[in-house]
Amino acid sequence: xxxxxxxxxxxxxxxxxxxxxxxxxxxxxxxxxxxxxxxxxxxxxxxxxxxxxxxxxxxxxxxxxxxxxxxxxxxxxxxxxxxxxxxxxxxxxxxxxxxxxxxxxxxxxxxxxxxxxxxxxxxxxxxxxxxxxxxxxxxxxxxxxxxxxxxxxxxxxxxxxxxxxxxxxxxxxxxxxxxxxxxxxxxxxxxxxxxxxxxxxxxxxxxxxxxxxxxxxxxxxxxxxxxxxxxxxxxxxxxxxxxxxxxxxxxxxxxxxxxxxxxxxxxxxxxxxxxxxxxxxxxxxxxxxxxxxxxxxxxxxxxxxxxxxxxxxxxxxxxxxxxxxxxxxxxxxxxxxxxxxxxxxxxxxxxxxxxxxxxxxxxxxxxxxxxxxxxxxxxxxxxxxxxxxxxxxxxxxxxxxxxxxxxxxxxxxxxxxxxxxxxxxxxxxxxxxxxxxxxxxxxxxxxxxxxxxxxxxxxxxxxxxxxxxxxxxxxxxxxxxxxxxxxxxxxxxxxxxxxxxxxxxxxxxxxxxxxxxxxxxxxxxxxxxxxxxxxxxxxxxxxxxxxxxxxxxxxxxxxxxxxxxxxxxxxxxxxxxxxxxx
Numbered sequence: 001x002x003x004x005x006x007x008x009x010x011x012x013x014x015x016x017x018x019x020x021x022x023x024x025x026x027x028x029x030x031x032x033x034x035x036x037x038x039x040x041x042x043x044x045x046x047x048x049x050x051x052x053x054x055x056x057x058x059x060x061x062x063x064x065x066x067x068x069x070x071x072x073x074x075x076x077x078x079x080x081x082x083x084x085x086x087x088x089x090x091x092x093x094x095x096x097x098x099x100x101x102x103x104x105x106x107x108x109x110x111x112x113x114x115x116x117x118x119x120x121x122x123x124x125x126x127x128x129x130x131x132x133x134x135x136x137x138x139x140x141x142x143x144x145x146x147x148x149x150x151x152x153x154x155x156x157x158x159x160x161x162x163x164x165x166x167x168x169x170x171x172x173x174x175x176x177x178x179x180x181x182x183x184x185x186x187x188x189x190x191x192x193x194x195x196x197x198x199x200x201x202x203x204x205x206x207x208x209x210x211x212x213x214x215x216x217x218x219x220x221x222x223x224x225x226x227x228x229x230x231x232x233x234x235x236x237x238x239x240x241x242x243x244x245x246x247x248x249x250x251x252x253x254x255x256x257x258x259x260x261x262x263x264x265x266x267x268x269x270x271x272x273x274x275x276x277x278x279x280x281x282x283x284x285x286x287x288x289x290x291x292x293x294x295x296x297x298x299x300x301x302x303x304x305x306x307x308x309x310x311x312x313x314x315x316x317x318x319x320x321x322x323x324x325x326x327x328x329x330x331x332x333x334x335x336x337x338x339x340x341x342x343x344x345x346x347x348x349x350x351x352x353x354x355x356x357x358x359x360x361x362x363x364x365x366x367x368x369x370x371x372x373x374x375x376x377x378x379x380x381x382x383x384x385x386x387x388x389x390x391x392x393x394x395x396x397x398x399x400x401x402x403x404x405x406x407x408x409x410x411x412x413x414x415x416x417x418x419x420x421x422x423x424x425x426x427x428x429x430x431x432x433x434x435x436x437x438x439x440x441x442x443x444x445x446x447x448x449x450x451x452x453x454x455x456x457x458x459x460x461x462x463x464x465x466x467x468x469x470x471x472x473x474x475x476x477x478x479x480x481x482x483x484x485x486x487x488x489x490x491x492x493x494x495x496x497x498x499x500x501x502x503x504x505x506x507x508x509x510x511x512x513x514x515x516x517x518x519x520x521x522x523x524x525x526x527x528x529x530x531x532x533x534x535x536x537x538x539x540x541x542x543x544x545x546x547x548x549x550x551x552x553x554x555x556x557x558x559x560x561x562x563x564x565x566x567x568x569x570x571x572x573x574x575x576x577x578x579x580x581x582x
Contacts, residue, residue, distance in 0.1 A: 103310025
């Protein structure tokens with residue numbers, strides 16, 4: 001019987017020798033050949049490989065600088081480009097985040113903290129503090145009665161100034177942003193409550209942990225509210241309660257404690273004390289979690305503009321918010337970050353290459369240059385105003401501008417006419433017209449016919465018949481004057497063609513296609529055919545020996561009594577009518 005060692009060392013045992021390398025099944029050779037052919041086809045170019053995305057290198061950002069603290073802007077191209085960028089951001093951007101400090105309330109009468117005339121220096125002299133006035137904004141003020149009393153005095157003074165202060169131009173600009181729906185969020189460090197007094201910038205106290213959130217987020221609280229340190233009950237601030245070294249008691253806690261001790265017979269849990277709802281140094285912010293939720297939401301919205309104004313960014317929490325907002329904004333296309341302050345940009349590596357536009361000057365001047373309507377102006381009219389600095393800048397660039405207002409005058413007649421004007425009459429009529437004007441030299445009045453005076457033929461003939469019966473001479477004064485005029489004033493309605501000579505009689509005849517009125521050469525025996533009164537121009541003026549040419553058409557139309565309207569007869573026609581074959 002073999003031992004255990006012999007079994008282990010036996011080469012025929014399955015455990016003694018390592019397993020042989022596996023062989024590919026015969027069915028898989030076809031798959032391997034297919035893979036080889038597919039690789040060869042790819043190499044041949046039958047199937048194009050996937051294109052790689054071309055990485056576009058981001059262009060380096062340039063920081064623009066604009067100084068509006070001087071009385072007039074310099075006419076440099078860089079200054080003009082920075083001003084145009086500022087106006088474009090403030091007028092066109094749709095998701096603006098503003099981080100504001102105490103600098104925007106200085107023009108309203110509220111002092112800032114760290115300037116030469118700020119609260120930290122003025123409070124030190126006023127309350128005889130050993131260190132800076134910053135001590136009155138520290139949580140240690142409640143450790144002794146002296147600092148508590150000074151803190152209460154300072155709070156009453158700030159509340160009085162804030163209650164009478166009016167919103168500045170920049171406050172109203174922010175309200176206009178919110179009214180137009182272009183303000184994503186306002187993070188304010190101010191406790192004066194001037195910004196939240198405007199309806200578009202109203203806030204919520206305490207701040208909720210879930211959306212929707214108000215437009216204004218108070219990072220350090222505000223003087224418009226006070227709260228109990230024990231029950232956290234919030235109510236409107238009453239400055240008259242904060243006098244002396246002892247804080248006022250909470251009325252809610254007093255009522256609950258009295259019910260518990262006097263009616264229920266239980267021991268007291270203590271009574272809370274009231275304090276202004278502002279965040280002091282070295283203490284917990286009651287809205288810290290809610291503020292973190294708002295900041296996270298705004299970062300996801302990716303604002304297109306961040307404006308940091310009136311703050312020195314000394315508070316670590318505010319500094320972190322600004323850094324994150326600027327990073328997200330500059331990470332998107334055309335995102336702009338803006339710094340507005342009298343001081344330079346904050347030092348530190350975290351803010352290197354962080355600003356696209358640095359503006360040195362007053363925030364109210366920025367609002368005036370932006371020139372938007374007031375937040376409560378709902379009119380559709382837009383008025384563009386210019387300041388004195390704008391006028392000076394235009395004068396330097398373009399020189400003096402003169403406005404000339406001409407009085408309204410009539411337009412002069414057009415004397416230069418291109419082309420050839422059409423004459424009012426032909427060349428043949430010009431010679432006849434000159435002869436006619438010579439014959440009319442003595443005539444100054446226009447001939448008035450009976451028809452123009454509203455008289456009929458019967459009235460004219462009846463008057464003349466009556467004058468003959470009374471033995472009076474006929475009224476030939478107008479006829480005599482008309483005799484001096486050219487005979488082309490006669491009127492005919494016939495269409496006359498050139499005269500033709502009769503081959504039999506040898507006399508000229510007038511061939512007419514229309515009937516012509518009878519032209520009498522003398523007095524008619526019948527008063528009905530006396531046309532000399534109606535047609536005075538046709539009165540006989542030619543030699544007695546001449547008679548009208550014979551024509552059967554003339555004889556047939558003698559008794560028709562046709563009266564034609566007045567008009568001019570060319571001289572050739574008159575000569576043709578008066579033609580007498582000799």
